[in-house]
Amino acid sequence: MSSAQAATDEELQARARALSSPLRLRILRLCLHKARTNKEIADLLEINPATSLHHVRTLLSNGFLEAGETRRGNRGAKEVPYRATRMSWGTKIPDAAPVLVDTFLQEIDGLAPDEIQVMRIGLKLTEEDQREMLGRIKDLLAEYAMRPADDDGVATSLFLAHHLDQTAG
Secondary structure, eight states: OOHHHHHHHHHHHHHHHHTSOHHHHHHHHHTTSSOBOHHHHHHHHTOOHHHHHHHHHHHHHTTSEEEOOOEEOTTSOEEOOEEEOSGGGGOOOTTHHHHHHHHHHHHHTTOOGGGOOOOOOOOOOOHHHHHHHHHHHHHHHHHHHTSOOOTTSOOOOOOOOOOOOSSOO
16 A cells, blocks of 8 residues: 555545544534634533634544634634535545434434424335435435525525334335
8 A cells, every 4th residue: 555545544534533523513514604713613512612622623634624714803812713614525434323313413402393304204125226216315415515505595404314124024
């Protein structure tokens, strides 16, 4: 293996590790449509700013966040707004299901039942039809994910899970 290839593998592993935290995924969501400072992120997530900064730096160093132009805050302190790069959408996370489920549960915590739309369906498809269906869903979601945010739009989130049903024959 060449050193360039090893660096690429290390980079991919570092990116996967950066996305293996529900807190980091929530930070990316907060910074998707609006640049936010570390203090704003910490306040919204109700965490210590030092904890938030650790996670922000991890996301920044792996290309998932980008720093905006430094500005002065209310008390003259230097503030850096961060914005999600959307790079996480195409990044593979090994064993992602538990992290994504945990992130989803954290994000809906405290929402009223009428603030969450839930759909569930059971299907019996061939492997080929499953691949086709999931591919079409992924393509549709990617199309919407890559659209620029609408200034008049409402921030929304979608969680989709597919699993084999071990109880149905």
